[in-house]
Every structure is written in C-alpha cells, then in structure tokens.
Amino acid sequence: MKIELFTFDLDGTLLDTAPDFLYAVNLLRKKYNFGEADYEQVRSRVSQGAASLAAYALNLKGKSNQIIESHRQELLDIYEDCCLTNTKIFDGVEELLNELNEDPNFLYADTPDRKSIVIADYNKMVEEAEEGIKSYFARMPKSDVIVKAVPEYSEENAAGGYYMPPSLDGKRPGVFYANLYDIKQTPTYSMRTLTFHEALPGHHLQNALNIENEELSFYRRYGYGTSAFGEGWALYSEQLALEAGLATDPYDEIGILQSELFRAVRLVVDTGIHYKKWTREEAMNYMKEKTGMSDTEVRSEIERYIVWPAQALSYKVGMLKVLELRQLAMDALGNDFDYKEFHSILLDNGEPPLFILEKLVKNWIALKQS
Numbered sequence: 180m181k182i183e184l185f186t187f188d189l190d191g192t193l194l195d196t197a198p199d200f201l202y203a204v205n206l207l208r209k210k211y212n213f214g215e216a217d218y219e220q221v222r223s224r225v226s227q228g229a230a231s232l233a234a235y236a237l238n239l240k241g242k243s244n245q246i247i248e249s250h251r252q253e254l255l256d257i258y259e260d261c262c263l264t265n266t267k268i269f270d271g272v273e274e275l276l277n278e279l280n281e282d283p284n285f286l287y288a289d290t291p292d293r294k295s296i297v298i299a300d301y302n303k304m305v306e307e308a309e310e311g312i313k314s315y316f317a318r319m320p321k322s323d324v325i326v327k328a329v330p331e332y333s334e335e336n337a338a339g340g341y342y343m344p345p346s347l348d349g350k351r352p353g354v355f356y357a358n359l360y361d362i363k364q365t366p367t368y369s370m371r372t373l374t375f376h377e378a379l380p381g382h383h384l385q386n387a388l389n390i391e392n393e394e395l396s397f398y399r400r401y402g403y404g405t406s407a408f409g410e411g412w413a414l415y416s417e418q419l420a421l422e423a424g425l426a427t428d429p430y431d432e433i434g435i436l437q438s439e440l441f442r443a444v445r446l447v448v449d450t451g452i453h454y455k456k457w458t459r460e461e462a463m464n465y466m467k468e469k470t471g472m473s474d475t476e477v478r479s480e481i482e483r484y485i486v487w488p489a490q491a492l493s494y495k496v497g498m499l500k501v502l503e504l505r506q507l508a509m510d511a512l513g514n515d516f517d518y519k520e521f522h523s524i525l526l527d528n529g530e531p532p533l534f535i536l537e538k539l540v541k542n543w544i545a546l547k548q549s
Contacts, residue, residue: 198265203258301326320387334360342382363473368430375420381413399529411497
C-alpha cells in the first residue's frame with residue numbers, strides 16, 4: 180500500500196517526553212513534600228501543557244491563575260535541566276525515517292543533469308521563501324542570494340549545506356552551497372527546510388542585513404560573530420517559516436521535523452564524543468539510528484564534531500533562547516507584540532552573545548510598556 184500522507188509533530192509524536200516530565204514533576208512534588216506522582220496521570224496531562232502538569236503535581240485545583248503560573252514556570256525550569264535524560268524516540272519512528280530517506284519517490288534520478296535540476300529547484304524555493312516572509316520583517320536585504328553546488332573537490336567531506344555572505348559593496352551575492360555529492364543526501368522533503376536555514380529567513384537574511392547596517396562598526400558588521408546567535412537564528416528561522424505557512428507540502432513538514440530531531444541528536448552526540456568518550460563509530464551509529472540520515476551525511480557530521488567541540492550545541496541552545504525571548508515578549512505585550520519590531524531588535528545589533536540579546540529584548544519590552 181502506498182502511503183499518501185504523513186502528519187505528525189515532534190513532542191509526543193516522534194519523541195516520548197513523558198518519562199522526563201514525570202521526573203520533573205516528582206522533583207517538584209518532593210520540594211513541597213508530596214509523594215511520587217502516578218505515571219499514567221502525568222502521561223495523560225503532557226499534551227495539556229505545563230500548567231496542567233503543575234496543577235496536578237501540587238494539587239492546585241481551584242487556585243488562582245497567578246499561583247498556577249508561578250509553579251508552571253518552576254516546573255519548566257526543572258524540566259529544562261532534565262529534558263534529555265529519559266526522552267526517546269517512539270518505537271518505529273527510526274525505521275520510518277530511514278525508509279523515507281531511501282524511498283525513490285523522494286530522490287532525484289541519477290542523471291547527468293541532476294545537479295543543475297536540483298540547483299534550479301533550490302533557487303525557486305529561495306524566491307518563494309522571500310515572498311512569504313516579507314510581512315515578518317521591517318526590511319529585507321538589498322543583496323541577493325543564489326544557490327550553487329558545493330565544489331566537487333570538497334563535496335565528499337563537506338556539510339549538507341553552508342552559506343557564504345555577500346561582499347561589503349553588494350556586488351557579490353550571498354551564496355547557499357548545497358551538497359549534491361550523494362543522491363540520498365538530497366531527499367526532496369528536506370530541501371525546503373535547508374533553504375529556510377541557509378538562505379531565507381535564515382543565514383542570508385541575518386548576515387546580509389548585518390553587513391548592510393552602517394550604524395554598526397566594521398568589525399561588528401563583518402568580523403565578529405557568535406555561533407549561538409547565528410546558528411540559533413537560522414534554526415529559529417526553520418520554525419518561523421513553518422509558522423508562516425511556507426511548508427505547504429506535508430512532506431516538507433516531515434523535513435522540518437527531521438531537521439529539528441537532527442539538532443536534538445547533536446546535543447547527545449557532541450556530549451557523547453567529548454565527555455563520555457564515544458568512538459567515531461558509536462557516534463555515527465547513534466546518529467544514523469535516530470535520524471534516518473544517509474551514511475554520507477552522518478560521517479561528514481560526526482567528523483566535524485570531533486574537530487569542533489561544542490559548536491554543534493549552539494544551534495539548539497540559540498534557538499531555544501530566541502523562542503524564550505519571543506514568548507516573553509508575547510506574554511508581556513499581548514496585542515502590542517509585533518513580529519517586525521521583535522525581529523529588528525534581534526537583527527539590528529550585530530551578533531551579540533545571548534545574555535546581551537536578552538537585555539536588548541527586555542529593554543525593548545520595557546520601552547513598549549512605558
């Protein structure tokens with residue numbers, strides 16, 4: 180039977196997060212002298228949100244929303260410290276992702292003109308993304324972005340995609356390099372999310388706006404950068420594009436979810452290599468098993484982590500901080516929250532460390548409330 184449609188999300192669908200929520204709930208209950216929670220009660224409330232879990236954990240039925248909210252945040256703070264302890268992929272998901280990656284329906288034919296066809300499709304996706312995100316930003320880059328294939332001399336060991344910023348004078352466009360070495364490295368359902376990350380609204384939008392910002396010093400425009408901000412922004416951009424409705428094909432949503440899963444697996448693999456002393460083969464097997472990525476992609480990624488400790492962690496760490504600050508602003512400003520203003524605060528100040536970014540956003544919130 181041919182499968183026509185997949186629809187699922189990450190938390191509670193691809194990943195079983197209930198065990199770590201149970202652990203967090205029990206830590207909260209222990210703090211307030213309650214006994215251990217019932218696992219099935221916790222599991223049934225995970226999909227209802229942290230407020231429901233906190234209310235159950237501390238028997239807050241009938242209490243004010245303010246009291247429940249304070250304990251909701253307390254629970255989330257605990258959960259943040261243990262969220263990868265016992266969370267695992269549901270049975271069958273790993274096999275599904277591997278099957279999708281091998282499915283010829285999602286792969287380009289291995290013809291002499293394959294690379295030119297893929298590049299043309301990528302460039303079309305960039306154009307579509309540019310039109311779809313304009314309402315979320317106060318200004319768009321003047322510099323164009325184009326897609327090219329990774330040069331053949333480096334494609335075997337290069338990442339699946341990477342970005343080079345435009346020149347200072349704007350004469351050379353930004354370039355999103357797509358690695359087309361292995362057919363299986365480019366399943367069609369993964370292409371759009373890579374476009375969002377490397378081009379628009381990801382690296383190109385952030386880098387080009389930064390370079391074009393003459394209010395910044397030359398060093399801040401072109402020399403200084405923080406991986407947690409730059410990669411955090413690009414990963415946030417994948418989610419923003421999904422929220423903006425740019426992933427119109429359900430299979431594209433699978434690509435975005437697989438990408439998010441990939442970044443979560445990076446947290447485990449990087450820590451495994453550099454703290455738990457995993458071998459290269461152990462790390463490769465774990466990533467292949469959990470993500471369904473091709474052997475070529477997995478080898479390239481793991482060899483990169485080996486020589487660049489902790490950089491792979493910056494993607495998810497940065498994304499989580501941006502989402503945290505966005506939610507903070509939404510809660511504080513309500514109907515006065517504006518995506519264009521929020522994104523300008525993030526993008527008009529170079530590539531600041533995350534603690535500086537937090538100060539900038541909080542100052543903007545205070546100014547809006549005054």
